[in-house]
Amino acid sequence: MEKRYRVGILGYGNLGRGVECAIKQNPDLELLAVFTRRNPEDVKILTETAKVCPVSEVKDWKDKLDVMILCGGSATDLPKQSPEMASMFNIVDSFDTHAKIPEHYKNVDKRAKEGGKTAIISIGWDPGMFSLNRLYANAILPEGKDYTFWGKGVSQGHSDAIRRIAGVKNAKQYTIPVEEALNAVRKGENPELSTREKHTRECFVVLEEGADAAKVEEEIKTMPNYFADYDTTVHFISEEELLRDHSGIPHGGFVLRSGSTGWEKENRHLIEYRLKLDSNPEFTSCVLAAYARAACRMAEEGMTGCKTAFDVAPAYLSPKSGEELRAELL
Amino acid sequence: MEKRYRVGILGYGNLGRGVECAIKQNPDLELLAVFTRRNPEDVKILTETAKVCPVSEVKDWKDKLDVMILCGGSATDLPKQSPEMASMFNIVDSFDTHAKIPEHYKNVDKRAKEGGKTAIISIGWDPGMFSLNRLYANAILPEGKDYTFWGKGVSQGHSDAIRRIAGVKNAKQYTIPVEEALNAVRKGENPELSTREKHTRECFVVLEEGADAAKVEEEIKTMPNYFADYDTTVHFISEEELLRDHSGIPHGGFVLRSGSTGWEKENRHLIEYRLKLDSNPEFTSCVLAAYARAACRMAEEGMTGCKTAFDVAPAYLSPKSGEELRAELL
Numbered sequence: 001m002e003k004r005y006r007v008g009i010l011g012y013g014n015l016g017r018g019v020e021c022a023i024k025q026n027p028d029l030e031l032l033a034v035f036t037r038r039n040p041e042d043v044k045i046l047t048e049t050a051k052v053c054p055v056s057e058v059k060d061w062k063d064k065l066d067v068m069i070l071c072g073g074s075a076t077d078l079p080k081q082s083p084e085m086a087s088m089f090n091i092v093d094s095f096d097t098h099a100k101i102p103e104h105y106k107n108v109d110k111r112a113k114e115g116g117k118t119a120i121i122s123i124g125w126d127p128g129m130f131s132l133n134r135l136y137a138n139a140i141l142p143e144g145k146d147y148t149f150w151g152k153g154v155s156q157g158h159s160d161a162i163r164r165i166a167g168v169k170n171a172k173q174y175t176i177p178v179e180e181a182l183n184a185v186r187k188g189e190n191p192e193l194s195t196r197e198k199h200t201r202e203c204f205v206v207l208e209e210g211a212d213a214a215k216v217e218e219e220i221k222t223m224p225n226y227f228a229d230y231d232t233t234v235h236f237i238s239e240e241e242l243l244r245d246h247s248g249i250p251h252g253g254f255v256l257r258s259g260s261t262g263w264e265k266e267n268r269h270l271i272e273y274r275l276k277l278d279s280n281p282e283f284t285s286c287v288l289a290a291y292a293r294a295a296c297r298m299a300e301e302g303m304t305g306c307k308t309a310f311d312v313a314p315a316y317l318s319p320k321s322g323e324e325l326r327a328e329l330l
Numbered sequence: 331m332e333k334r335y336r337v338g339i340l341g342y343g344n345l346g347r348g349v350e351c352a353i354k355q356n357p358d359l360e361l362l363a364v365f366t367r368r369n370p371e372d373v374k375i376l377t378e379t380a381k382v383c384p385v386s387e388v389k390d391w392k393d394k395l396d397v398m399i400l401c402g403g404s405a406t407d408l409p410k411q412s413p414e415m416a417s418m419f420n421i422v423d424s425f426d427t428h429a430k431i432p433e434h435y436k437n438v439d440k441r442a443k444e445g446g447k448t449a450i451i452s453i454g455w456d457p458g459m460f461s462l463n464r465l466y467a468n469a470i471l472p473e474g475k476d477y478t479f480w481g482k483g484v485s486q487g488h489s490d491a492i493r494r495i496a497g498v499k500n501a502k503q504y505t506i507p508v509e510e511a512l513n514a515v516r517k518g519e520n521p522e523l524s525t526r527e528k529h530t531r532e533c534f535v536v537l538e539e540g541a542d543a544a545k546v547e548e549e550i551k552t553m554p555n556y557f558a559d560y561d562t563t564v565h566f567i568s569e570e571e572l573l574r575d576h577s578g579i580p581h582g583g584f585v586l587r588s589g590s591t592g593w594e595k596e597n598r599h600l601i602e603y604r605l606k607l608d609s610n611p612e613f614t615s616c617v618l619a620a621y622a623r624a625a626c627r628m629a630e631e632g633m634t635g636c637k638t639a640f641d642v643a644p645a646y647l648s649p650k651s652g653e654e655l656r657a658e659l660l
Binding site: 018020021024025046098101102122133134136138139262270273274278279282285286287293310313314325329 | 616
């Protein structure tokens with residue numbers, strides 16, 4: 001391996017740990033440092049050769065890293081961190097608040113351009129790989145209809161919402177695509193699907209002692225935005241069962257586009273992209289690692305400013321040369 | 331629509347006609363001329379505003395077209411036409427002889443660079459969309475295994491091979507992926523699959539009068555390369571049945587990658603891309619049209635020379651602006 005890109009990780013939760021694991025699988029990437037807001041001595045990482053540093057020291061690393069992978073949350077961390085970091089480093093983030101992406105893009109673009117850095121935002125699987133598949137499919141089949149289904153997988157937001165209900169000790173919520181809806185799309189029926197027709201929600205709930213199960217179930221099923229528009233099933237289980245059977249964070253989903261071609265639109269086509277993931281954060285991390293490589297390369301070629309997956313030529317993601325890619329994967 | 335790219339088509343078979351239909355669905359593309367080796371008066375096209383010209387006049391169009399879409403065959407047409415045309419026009423071709431892509435790339439690159447043009451080769455679905463999915467999936471899951479299944483679809487090459495057998499009047503061959511193999515891959519079993527285990531072949535054959543069915547069936551099933559390594563089924567039908575039930579050219583297939591992540595590779599993931607196409611040439615044509623747009627844009631930005639799908643940032647394929655894409659598809 002001729003060249004290794006020097007990588008930093010900002011934030012060491014599920015995502016940061018996932019990125020650390022992903023870097024291990026990519027011999028051209030090398031983790032030098034993890035930056036944390038916690039006391040560095042309390043943060044135990046897996047990579048023996050990397051340091052754990054307080055986030056206050058990040059400026060000292062300005063010339064020592066080729067790319068910083070931001071592993072904070074979209075609600076409060078990234079809107080602040082991404083522009084800041086993009087002024088000093090090439091960065092990749094997984095900003096996923098769809099409605100605020102245009103604003104985030106603008107803020108990051110300004111600082112990245114001022115700093116002469118390459119910043120790739122909203123990387124992961126949705127936004128990310130799902131977005132790419134929507135774009136490719138729309139460009140290929142201009143006359144058609146898009147469908148995105150999520151699951152089967154754990155929704156952190158919905159699990160949290162259940163946990164906030166009085167009497168609930170712990171909970172896990174699965175989003176499940178409705179098989180009949182998926183199959184109608186696959187058959188090219190171009191169905192109009194309501195929220196209820198696309199996904200169901202399945203909840204596994206541990207009650208506090210003495211809590212009223214019927215009342216909790218009613219509160220879940222009628223919760224606006226989260227559950228009221230869905231067919232929701234609630235299972236009450238013990239804490240042991242929850243830990244034993246529901247401690248994973250699987251996810252995934254489907255992006256489909258069904259369209260017509262021909263002078264009289266006489267032919268139908270289906271494009272389907274599917275992910276089935278044991279670990280949502282680890283898969284997201286793998287996508288982040290590949291785009292970290294792309295950020296380094298695009299920076300080397302002077303392509304500065306803010307980018308999304310839409311702006312990154314696929315070849316930048318692979319450690320292979322153009323020649324190897326054409327011979328082996330084309 | 332502010333700007334329309336002026337498009338030429340070279341070659342007017344199934345693919346050329348498909349590209350013509352695709353252009354109709356893309357308001358920012360405008361077909362100006364179809365170039366043919368046949369007598370132009372014998373070629374009836376669908377677009378009333380476009381001309382049919384002899385290929386000998388192509389040089390006169392050098393400054394009148396933004397992109398030429400090459401619709402000839404990979405065996406003899408494109409190896410000659412693509413470099414020639416790339417010296418005069420931005421081009422897109424569907425060169426699909428996998429083993430010869432590196433050589434074709436080199437020849438086209440030289441002429442395109444000399445002419446200051448952008449040439450995108452090997453566009454379609456395999457090579458093309460399938461290649462892209464192999465690349466993305468490999469970059470995301472470095473530790474994993476790739477699988478490509480084709481079908482259910484008509485193989486022109488295999489149908490032709492049957493038609494060359496003495497006693498055969500007409501024939502159509504379908505390549506069919508083996509469901510059990512597909513499902514084993516989906517389950518993450520990472521199976522090692524032989525040729526026979528991945529695909530079966532189904533043949534519909536019309537015999538000449540007096541031909542020996544048993545002999546024809548034996549010849550098909552034992553034909554080296556084409557059928558000997560597969561479980562092959564042969565159905566003898568009438569010419570009427572063949573025309574009625576088997577005149578379409580459907581195709582499609584699956585690209586899958588199954589991989590592991592985590593410090594100890596403890597989590598498994600599956601990425602699956604599927605195409606189900608009523609018309610193989612029309613879908614290929616749609617991909618060509620999207621990449622024709624990309625060729626025009628990349629040429630405007632001075633990105634000359636030979637490219638493949640790997641080198642084209644996805645945003646170039648869409649008529650939407652970066653801002654629209656981020657707001658609507660990300």
